[in-house]
Amino acid sequence: MAKKSILLIDDDPIFREAISAVLESEYEIRCAENGTEGLRKVDEARPDLILLDVMMDHLSEGFDVARQLRSDEEKKTIPIIMLTGVDEFYNVRMEVDESWVPCDRYLEKPVAPEILLEQVRDVLA
Amino acid sequence: MSPESRTRFTVIYAPELFERLRWFAQLRWLAVAGLGFGAIISPSLGLTEARSALLLVAIFVAIYNLFFQWRLRAATDYLYENLRSCAIRQMVMDLLALGITVHFTGGLESPLQVFFVFHMAIGTVMIRTSIMYILAASTGLGVFLLYIAEGWGVLAHHAITGSAAGGLDRQLNMWALLLALFMVVYLTDSVMSSFKRHSIKLFDTSAALSERSEELTRLLAEMRELEQRKSHYMKISAHQLRSPLGTIRSSLDVLTSGLVDPSSERGKRLLAGASERVDGLLTIVSALLELTKVREGQAKAPWAQGVSLAQVVTDVVDEMGLHAESRSIRILSRVDPSLVLEWAVPPDLVHAIGNLVHNAIIYSNEGGEVTVIAERRGEQAMVCVRDEGIGIPAGFIDQVFHEFVRTPGGRKQVVEGTGLGLTIVREVVEAHGGTVSVRSIEGEGSEFCALLPLGWAPAEHLQSLQGGNE
Structure with missing residues (x-):
């Protein structure tokens, strides 16, 4: 059986490398360094899960990406895990749209390898 | 009047009343001089018995005026109640002295009667109106009793005659009226100019206060905005510091947990990356300190x-x-x-x-x-x-x-x-x-x-x- 694929969207190359190291034994990892590239990679090949940073080039870039995906009939079922600080998650979400939660769950950065694995396995089960 | 507004009234008007009383006592020396002058010329007006009476009244007025001036000079506080009773006592003494003087200078024909009016005006400036009505009624009663007493012969009537008989009493009436007219103008002007001064001061104070209030509102809005900016700045600074820390932590986690061998190519990349993030953090902290120094250290x-x-x-x-x-x-x-x-x-x-x-x-x-x-x-x-x-x-x-x-x-x-x-x-x-x-x-x-x-x-x-x- 083919490995399930995860798209990791984060602007820090070292962070991408570290996360890849955690997940690549079980999953196929693809990376994007910003929202635009991330959306393009979703178009290229639909991932089974998206790991998404919030603050990249723009303050709420991760939220913009999630909003676009969730408003697209074909892509709105792709699970999203946001990786960010708890306060950032709430603060930025408030600024964007108070009532809207654009992801399936969020994990606080930095996330311990075993917790990340456990959460990813849970979502992809 | 409520207790609060009464206190305010007292605080505002006590110094004013104090000034008026001093001014009035100075003015009274004119009356003493006038009485002395009257005593000297009284025989030529046919008032043979008036001289000693007028002199006595002059001495009486001089004595109580000295007493009141001494009291006012000795006063260290502007206690309104004290000042007011002082004013009432002065007014009663003045009316008494004027009554005696009027009796000896022609009774109801005396040209000096006009000074009763003058005293009512001054009194109303200084003393509560209700008391002034009582004083006005008492003065009226006194004049009426004088009229009765002189008419019935209980008191002697001292008519003004003098060498230029017939014309002199009318002449004196005219001079007294003229003097009273000028004194009323002087009095009114003195009261009004003080009133105007206070009004202008009040207007200026009120304008300054309203300006200050606008200034405060503006400052408050500025402070709120500053506070918001500061809070935003803190939030964003924390993120800028935490973001590389998160990366460092994740890199170290995969290395220490054995997921990546530190001596492998990837391990070296992660270590170098973590080290770079540490340098970046140091640079950010230095820049933040520099910024804080510029912001706070201007003085x-x-x-x-x-x-x-x-x-x-x-x-x-x-x-x-x-x-x-x-x-x-x-x-x-x-x-x-x-x-x-x-x-x-x-x-x-x-x-x-x-x-x-x-x-x-x-x-x-x-x-x-x-x-x-x-x-x-x-x-x-x-x-x-x-x-x-x-x-x-x-x-x-x-x-x-x-x-x-x-x-x-x-x-x-x-x-x-x-x-x-x-x-x-x-x-x-x-x-x-x-x-x-x-x-x-x-x-x-x-x-x-x-x-x-x-x-x-x-x-x-x-x-x-x-x-x-x-």
Whole structure:
């Protein structure tokens, strides 16, 4: 059986490398360094899960990406895990749209390898 | 009157009443002089028995006036109740003295009766109206009793006759009326001018208060905005520090948990990356400290007088020369040597202008050109740094001076930037009373300018500057 694929969207190359190291034994990892590239990679090949940073080039870039995906009939079922600080998650979400939660769950950065694995396995089960 | 408004009334009017009483006591010496004069001329008016009576009244008035003046001088507090009873006592004594004088100078024909009116006017200025009605009624009753007593022969009637009989009493009436007229004008004017003075003071106070209130409202709004900005700044600073920390933590986690062998190629990359993030954090912390220093340390900053801006710019350009050369970038500078800032913090200026030139170099393409211009614009100096580098996207132009704002192109070109350099520039220039501006076209280059007023002085040096100019 083919490995399930995860798209990791984060602007820090070292962070991408570290996360890849955690997940690549079980999953196929693809990376994007910003929202635009991330959306393009979703178009290229639909991932089974998206790991998404919030603050990249723009303050709420991760939220913009999630909003676009969730408003697209074909892509709105792709699970999203946001990786960010708890306060950032709430603060930025408030600024964007108070009532809207654009992801399936969020994990606080930095996330311990075993917790990340456990959460990813849970979502992809 | 409620107790509070009564207290207010007392506090406001006690000093006023005190002044009036002193003024009235001084005026009373005129009456003493008048009575003395009357005693001297009374025989020529046919008032043979009046002389000694008028003299006695004059002495009586002089004695109680001395007593009241002594009381007023000795008064250390403006206790309103005391002052008021003092005023009532003076008024009663005056009316009594005037009554006796009127009796000896013709009774109901006495020209001095008009001074009863004058006393009512003065009394109403000083004493509560209800008491003045009682005094007016008593005076009326006294005059009526005098009329009855003189008519029935209980009291002798002292008619004014004198040598120019027939005309003299009418003449005296006229003079007394004339004197009373002027005294009423004098009295009214004296009261009104004090009233007008108070009104003007009140108007000024009220205007100043309303101005102050507007000022306070504005300050409060400014403080709220400042507080919000501060909170935003704290939030964003924390993120900027936590983000690399998160990466460092994740890198160390995969290395320590054995997921990645530290000696493998990937392990080395992760370690190097973590080490880079540590350097980045140190740079950010230094920049944050620098920014805090500029923001809070204005009073303690080493302000110097007569700083050559031309020298500062030249020094910065010289210092950056090597760095520019390493990227094959040519720096052209055109500096007006006469530019001198009245007050400046030289190290901060060097830092700020240095940041602009440094940015111009690192965001330029290799082999490009950086132009530094410092020239006079009237009473101000304009320092501009122009490059032919990557430029700034239109959407970022308004934000480049904000903390931690970096353009995507900027991040790519210079990974280790903090996003604080331009904020420091803005803060330093503003601390020197100046403004910053930027023009840029993405892909073609940018021009950052600082407009610095030459004669500007920080608040704490303003006085010495003004003193020096005088």
